[in-house]
Amino acid sequence: MQLEYAQIVTSKPVQSFFLRFYLSDFPMQSLIIISPFVGTLEGSRVTLDNICRKAVEKRIFTYVITRAPEDEYHQQAIDTLMRCDLVELRFNESLHAKLYVCLCQDESQSFALLGSANLTWNSIEKNIEIAMMIYGRGYGKEILRELSRWGLERLRILNDTKLVKKIKFQRR
Amino acid sequence: MDFKEWFCLNGRESFTIDPKVNPDDVRFYFGREEIKNRIKAQLRRSFVEPGVPKMVIYGSFGSGKTQTLFHLEHYLQNECPKACRHTPRILHLDLEMHSRSDHKSWHLQLVETLGKSTVSAWIDRLFSRTQNLDTELRRIFGNVNIAEAAKNLRAGGDIGLLAWRWFCGYELKANELERLNVTRSLGDLGAGDMVNALVGIGRLAERNEEKLIFLMDEAEQFKNVKTGDATESLHTYLRKLAEPSNSSVGFIIASYALTLDDMAELLVRADVRTRIGENNFVEIPPLPSIKDVEIFLKELLAELVEQNKAEEKIQKESLGVSLETYPFTAEAFEMLCEFASEDPTKALPRNLIKAVNECAISAWDERKPIIEPNIVNEIAPLIFG
Numbered sequence: 416m417q418l419e420y421a422q423i424v425t426s427k428p429v430q431s432f433f434l435r436f437y438l439s440d441f442p443m444q445s446l447i448i449i450s451p452f453v454g455t456l457e458g459s460r461v462t463l464d465n466i467c468r469k470a471v472e473k474r475i476f477t478y479v480i481t482r483a484p485e486d487e488y489h490q491q492a493i494d495t496l497m498r499c500d501l502v503e504l505r506f507n508e509s510l511h512a513k514l515y516v517c518l519c520q521d522e523s524q525s526f527a528l529l530g531s532a533n534l535t536w537n538s539i540e541k542n543i544e545i546a547m548m549i550y551g552r553g554y555g556k557e558i559l560r561e562l563s564r565w566g567l568e569r570l571r572i573l574n575d576t577k578l579v580k581k582i583k584f585q586r587r
Numbered sequence: 588m589d590f591k592e593w594f595c596l597n598g599r600e601s602f603t604i605d606p607k608v609n610p611d612d613v614r615f616y617f618g619r620e621e622i623k624n625r626i627k628a629q630l631r632r633s634f635v636e637p638g639v640p641k642m643v644i645y646g647s648f649g650s651g652k653t654q655t656l657f658h659l660e661h662y663l664q665n666e667c668p669k670a671c672r673h674t675p676r677i678l679h680l681d682l683e684m685h686s687r688s689d690h691k692s693w694h695l696q697l698v699e700t701l702g703k704s705t706v707s708a709w710i711d712r713l714f715s716r717t718q719n720l721d722t723e724l725r726r727i728f729g730n731v732n733i734a735e736a737a738k739n740l741r742a743g744g745d746i747g748l749l750a751w752r753w754f755c756g757y758e759l760k761a762n763e764l765e766r767l768n769v770t771r772s773l774g775d776l777g778a779g780d781m782v783n784a785l786v787g788i789g790r791l792a793e794r795n796e797e798k799l800i801f802l803m804d805e806a807e808q809f810k811n812v813k814t815g816d817a818t819e820s821l822h823t824y825l826r827k828l829a830e831p832s833n834s835s836v837g838f839i840i841a842s843y844a845l846t847l848d849d850m851a852e853l854l855v856r857a858d859v860r861t862r863i864g865e866n867n868f869v870e871i872p873p874l875p876s877i878k879d880v881e882i883f884l885k886e887l888l889a890e891l892v893e894q895n896k897a898e899e900k901i902q903k904e905s906l907g908v909s910l911e912t913y914p915f916t917a918e919a920f921e922m923l924c925e926f927a928s929e930d931p932t933k934a935l936p937r938n939l940i941k942a943v944n945e946c947a948i949s950a951w952d953e954r955k956p957i958i959e960p961n962i963v964n965e966i967a968p969l970i971f972g
Contacts, residue, residue, distance in 0.1 A: 476969065520648050521843070523805065553683055557607065564608070568601045571948055572590040578952040584969045 420555025421547055424528070428546035430539045432515045432528040433461040437469055442520040446470060446477040447566040449514040453481045453492040454535035463492055463534075467499035476582055477502045480570055482510055488535070497580055504580040505571060513546075516563050525551035527562050590951055594914050595896040602891055602944040606657040613661040615890060616654065617936070618874060618883025626655070626869055627662060633867070634670035639789075639837035640800060641829050641863045643854060645844040646871035649937030652841040655871055656802045659839060663800065673798040676705075680801065684808040689817035690778035690824035691756045697785060697801060703751040706788055707740045709795045714741065727794060728787035732769040737791070739767050754788075756781055778820050782827035789835025799836045806842035809851030822853040829862035873935050877928040883939060884924065885911055906957050914947065915958045922960050926967035933971045942970045 424431050433456075436446065446466075456462045470477045477499070483506045484490040496502045515534075516527040530546020532538040549555045549562070570576060591600050599609060606612040616623050626644070633640040646652050656679065663675040680700040684692065710724075717723045724734035739750035749763055756774045764772065774781050789799040812818050828838065844850040847868060853859070860868065874880050888911075897913050900906065906913075912920040923942060927934050945966045950958045 521807075522648075523808070553681070556681065560605070560607065564601075564603065564605075568603065568944070568948075572601070572951055574589065581949075581965070582969060584972060 420550050420553040420558075422550075424530070424546050424548050425544070427539050428528055428530055428544050428548070429515070429532045429534055430460060431548065432517075432526070432546075433466060435526060436517050437461045437465055439524070441524045443473060443475045443517055444520055445516075445518040445563075445567070446475050447514065447516040447518070447563060448477065448479045448481075448534060449510070449512055449566055449570065450480075450532075450534040451482045451510045451513070452486075452489055452533040452535050453479070453496070454488045454533075454537075455492050455495055456534070456536055456539065459536060459539050463495050467495060467502065470499060470501045475501065478505075478567060478571070479503065480505045480507055480510060480566070480576065482506060482508055492534075500583040502580065503578075503582045505576050505578050507570070507573065507576040509575060514562060514566055516559065516566055518559075518563055519551070522556060522559075523551045525556075525559050525563075527559050529562065590947075593951055593956070594947055595893045595900055597891055597893040599891065602887070602940060602947055604654070604887075604891075604940055606654070613657040615887075616651075616658045617886040617890075618879050618881075619651075622869070622871065623658070626659065629867060629869070630659065630663070631668040631670060633837070634668045636670065636672075637831075637834035638670075639798065639834050640839055640867075641837060642839045642867040642869065643806075643842065643850075643863060644839065644869045644871055645842045645847070645850055647845055647873070647932070647935065648843055649935040650871045650873060651936040652843070652871050653804055654936065656804055656839060656841055660802060671798055673793055673796050676792055676797040676799050678799070678801050679804070681804045682806055682808045684811045684821075686811060686813040687817055688812050688821075689814075690781060690820040691774055693821060693824055694756050694774070694778075694781040694785065698755050698788075700801070701788065701799075703740065703747070706737075706751075706754070706791070707747065709791050709797075710737055710741050712795055713791070727790045728784070730783060730787070732771065733773070733784050733787050735768045736773070737787070754784060778823040779827050782824055782833070785828070786833050786835050789833070793835055801836070801838045803838060803840045806840045806851060806854060807844065809842075809853055812851075818853055822856060822859070825853060826856075826858055826862065829859055831862065873931055873933070874927075874939075875931065875934075877924050880924045880927045880934055880939065883936065884920070884943065887940070887943065888913065888915075900956070904956055908957050914950065914956070915963070916960065919946075919958050919960045919963045922963045923967055926963065926971045929971060938970050942967055945970065 479496055479502055484493050496504050513532055514529050519525045527549045528546050532544040532546055538544055549558050551559050604612045604615055630640050644652055644655055660677045663677060667675055678700045680696055714720050724737050728734045736750045736753045739746050750767055753759055753767055753773055758772050773784055792799045842850050847855050874883055892913060898910050901908060908916050927939055946958045946962050949962045949966055
């Protein structure tokens with residue numbers, strides 16, 4: 416019996432996650448991005464703009480928690496996120512965790528990435544990073560539930576997590 | 588003050604319900620008296636001897652299939668129907684099937700969920716009560732090979748493990764079979780052979796005053812099986828398990844499916860349906876009317892909000908809301924019910940719980956003690972729109 420629910424990713428883990436997000440066509444519900452630093456990823460295979468476009472086209476509610484920007488590249492990414500109606504943006508200055516979760520309508524298609532990599536160009540093209548990709552199969556399902564609960568509930572309601580932008584939604 | 592205190596939550600961090608996080612959540616089955624009573628009535632009937640539950644529940648994503656399984660487990664363990672003369676031994680598993688998974692994979696998942704230590708303990712107890720274990724095991728299993736392997740489960744070390752691997756359906760080498768004193772591996776004769784071993788374990792459980800019932804979630808996984816032979820072997824395994832002659836191993840299978848035709852074909856073939864019985868295919872539909880949504884939400888809030896604390900808060904802070912709908916104002920509550928009922932396919936427990944949670948987070952963001960209509964107006968279209 417194969418129970419392959421986790422995989423260590425050492426080569427461009429963040430890119431692996433977002434390629435899977437961008438290229439898969441199964442119905443997705445939410446995307447959770449938890450990363451202290453965020454860039455526009457210009458020059459990478461999947462840019463932040465691509466991610467936002469897919470979120471809007473496929474109506475994927477995207478929850479981003481990051482730190483308040485201090486650098487130009489981070490500010491540009493925040494500007495991109497602020498323009499995207501389907502993004503909820505929060506700042507937490509104590510944030511050090513890096514977690515990415517894609518929740519799909521069919522739980523077994525959901526996946527997450529937990530590791531060292533920020534959502535930045537450096538983490539994809541330059542840094543040595545390691546992460547664990549977790550799939551919604553077998554024990555992975557439990558881990559995914561716990562991770563998404565942490566990202567979608569606990570972290571969002573911490574006293575020092577500040578809401579910056581809400582999701583704007585127009586009914587079709 | 589944290590979120591939990593802000594909304595007077597009763598021993599939990601959010602409005603989410605998940606029996607895997609809060610085991611006590613298995614009690615909940617909000618707003619669905621009719622379906623709950625129907626399933627329980629079917630279960631009670633299914634135990635009338637010689638019988639055991641054989642049921643398939645289905646519904647869309649978020650309709651509450653998993654919660655139904657957990658709730659039925661709670662029901663069977665706490666209010667077990669009198670007709671079931673044994674203590675139910677409930678085993679949960681999320682089915683996992685791949686393109687080439689066959690009956691061996693299914694059998695392995697069932698037997699591994701049961702566990703070697705459980706079966707060994709049953710045989711140990713039988714040994715302490717019986718004059719002749721060999722004869723007793725042959726009577727229970729009705730097959731010399733299975734009885735021999737079962738006897739070896741009592742042994743420690745290699746032999747015990749080997750016997751367990753045999754029960755799991757692994758292909759053993761000739762010398763390993765010889766050590767177990769069996770003539771072939773389990774499953775050499777096909778799916779029926781494996782079902783016989785499982786049903787034998789069910790009879791062993793009965794001799795230990797327990798009734799084996801598997802709760803199998805995510806049976807839509809059967810659709811992953813792409814090989815014809817594998818599908819046929821899985822179908823045979825299910826058909827044999829569903830046979831009236833099996834009165835020792837019960838099962839409730841839950842599958843994503845909007846209609847019966849939407850289910851994995853092997854689950855709904857005529858021969859399987861006849862054996863399981865049409866009444867035992869139960870749909871878990873969305874909440875059918877605005878009234879049901881209201882009841883669901885009121886029952887949910889009554890359980891998740893600490894009533895005394897909330898009442899005190901409502902009075903102390905002059906919040907002007909009723910305890911019944913707290914932390915929603917009456918108008919916000921009504922609005923949420925209307926949004927949820929607009930499209931009947933979206934009036935699903937998962938969506939309702941998510942809506943309550945998101946509305947509460949939104950109020951928390953603005954440090955508002957209650958949820959007013961503007962918040963519902965903002966959140967509900969995201970979920971039900």
